Amino acid sequence: MPEATHGQLEINSDGPERTEALGAALGQALGAGDLICLCGDLGAGKTVFCRGIGVGWGANSALTSPTYNLAHEHRRGDANKLYHVDLYRVDGIDDAVTLGLDDMLDEASTTLIEWPERLGSLLPAEHLWIDFALGGAHERLLTFYARGERHAQLLAAFSALITTESGS
Secondary structure (H helix, E strand, C coil): CCCCCCEEEEEEECCHHHHHHHHHHHHHHCCCCCEEEEEECCCCCHHHHHHHHHHHHCCCCCCCCCCCCCEEEEECCCCCEEEEEECCCCCCHHHHHCCCHHHHCCCCEEEEEECHHHHHHHCCCCEEEEEEEECCCCCEEEEEEEECHHHHHHHHHHHHHHHHHHCC
């Protein structure tokens, strides 16, 4: 688990609908250059959360698991791109380099990475890390760690959005 340097937030989700809604709220707050790292066991809700991000971000196509393709590029009505990368089948740093991650991790794109721990030293220092922990049958604990000022601001914006949604 990474160490939080600028912010941390824990949220309980009681099912896939809530997990997707949380993703949609984060998607609304995302900007070009943001990097979101999603870590958790198989079936923990990472792809469901990403699907919500796509909705909130305004992707023209639904986000689905890129496990076999490794990466999907999504667009909306402007020049922005959203990359959804799944490193589950990547076998270490050498394999990750061949994916062209440098092109995806630029200031003009937003990037979501499932299984980011497989990047090792290639993972940029600044990112928003989200741990997905299994609870009951449908319950999940999502723990957000902001690394760097940009992602601390993103986490604060996301927190404000979900606070507004819940009426708290």
